[in-house]
Amino acid sequence: MIRAEAADMPDDSALKTPDRLRRRASRLLSQLTTRSDRLITEGLAGADARKWHYAVLTSLQEHGPASQAELSRRSGIYRSDMVGVLNELAERDLVERAPDPDDRRRNIITISTRGRRHLRRLDKVLDDLHDELLAPLSPAERDQFVQLLTRLLDHHTRTS
Amino acid sequence: MIRAEAADMPDDSALKTPDRLRRRASRLLSQLTTRSDRLITEGLAGADARKWHYAVLTSLQEHGPASQAELSRRSGIYRSDMVGVLNELAERDLVERAPDPDDRRRNIITISTRGRRHLRRLDKVLDDLHDELLAPLSPAERDQFVQLLTRLLDHHTRTS
DNA sequence: TCCATTGCGTTAGTCCGACTAACGATGTAC
DNA sequence: GTACATCGTTAGTCGGACTAACGCAATGGA
Numbered sequence: 001m002i003r004a005e006a007a008d009m010p011d012d013s014a015l016k017t018p019d020r021l022r023r024r025a026s027r028l029l030s031q032l033t034t035r036s037d038r039l040i041t042e043g044l045a046g047a048d049a050r051k052w053h054y055a056v057l058t059s060l061q062e063h064g065p066a067s068q069a070e071l072s073r074r075s076g077i078y079r080s081d082m083v084g085v086l087n088e089l090a091e092r093d094l095v096e097r098a099p100d101p102d103d104r105r106r107n108i109i110t111i112s113t114r115g116r117r118h119l120r121r122l123d124k125v126l127d128d129l130h131d132e133l134l135a136p137l138s139p140a141e142r143d144q145f146v147q148l149l150t151r152l153l154d155h156h157t158r159t160s
Numbered sequence: 161m162i163r164a165e166a167a168d169m170p171d172d173s174a175l176k177t178p179d180r181l182r183r184r185a186s187r188l189l190s191q192l193t194t195r196s197d198r199l200i201t202e203g204l205a206g207a208d209a210r211k212w213h214y215a216v217l218t219s220l221q222e223h224g225p226a227s228q229a230e231l232s233r234r235s236g237i238y239r240s241d242m243v244g245v246l247n248e249l250a251e252r253d254l255v256e257r258a259p260d261p262d263d264r265r266r267n268i269i270t271i272s273t274r275g276r277r278h279l280r281r282l283d284k285v286l287d288d289l290h291d292e293l294l295a296p297l298s299p300a301e302r303d304q305f306v307q308l309l310t311r312l313l314d315h316h317t318r319t320s
Numbered sequence: 321t322c323c324a325t326t327g328c329g330t331t332a333g334t335c336c337g338a339c340t341a342a343c344g345a346t347g348t349a350c
Numbered sequence: 351g352t353a354c355a356t357c358g359t360t361a362g363t364c365g366g367a368c369t370a371a372c373g374c375a376a377t378g379g380a
Binding site for chain 3: 194227228229239240242243263264265266267
């Protein structure tokens with residue numbers, strides 16, 4: 001019995017590095033992101049918002065008005081999806097879409113006063129959600145976590 | 161002109177915390193994971209494997225044979241998806257599926273010799289891919305990154 | 321001993337997010 | 351003027367997470 005099943009038992013290399021699976025950064029990332037996304041999506045739903053709304057509104061507030069294509073580049077949202085996001089934001093009077101007189105291919109998107117107010121609310125919601133997301137970490141660790149993520153993401157956006 | 165557009169310009173609160181969007185951990189996580197997943201998926205495709213193959217094989221090697229449901233719990237793969245993954249692994253003779261004599265509802269999944277060999281190859285592939293994924297980080301930073309991710313994921317699996 | 325409940329493997333199908341293709345209209349470079 | 355690029359938009363693909371429901375087998379009380 002013991003001998004017959006030996007081949008199925010954990011071997012030395014496994015014992016040397018136990019839980020290899022759980023230590024793979026790629027796997028940790030995707031599993032954590034699944035949970036993070038769910039948390040954020042559900043939290044924002046309570047404020048009649050989606051994460052792209054926040055991305056677009058923040059970008060508009062921080063960097064000023066922009067075309068849809070420019071917003072795509074800033075936020076990483078595909079320009080084909082941007083259409084729908086801006087429809088949702090315009091429906092709610094959070095942004096304004098106006099043709100660019102200097103380039104008639106473009107729309108200029110501008111955040112509205114209402115949009116600013118909404119963004120302030122979303123920022124609070126997201127602060128709370130991130131508190132929940134990062135609960136186990138100390139403030140210093142949270143900073144470090146964000147820093148590490150930023151460096152990794154920067155590296156992989158440069159090299160692609 | 162200046163006064164008319166003032167409402168559209170970045171305001172003080174934005175200047176105090178620039179690039180708020182890029183600092184949100186949730187956003188960093190999802191964007192980085194998108195890239196990480198693509199990297200891993202493409203890398204494993206070159207070895208005729210998918211990430212679940214690795215998850216299942218590793219689990220079998222480290223913790224021994226198990227039922228499909230047990231593997232689901234270990235790896236986080238839904239039991240409805242596990243069926244297909246095990247079909248792929250069995251097709252390639254990397255695992256064996258045998259009915260459990262003690263509980264006829266169960267299949268007992270065992271890793272094969274061929275499966276062990278394949279897993280060793282996958283481990284090397286993944287080592288390289290993670291080198292690429294974590295390239296900007298020092299060894300100490302990589303450990304820390306994995307540690308932070310692990311703590312976060314543990315917290316969110318306990319509390320769900 | 322019957323019955324209700326639970327867990328198993330499996331099939332089918334939903335939902336959503338990332339991504340591609342192609343369009344007409346407009347702008348730019350040679 | 352002609353070729354090419356960019357813009358907003360529509361439609362659709364693809365893959366991954368997840369749900370529902372099935373028949374079957376085991377379990378644990380009344």
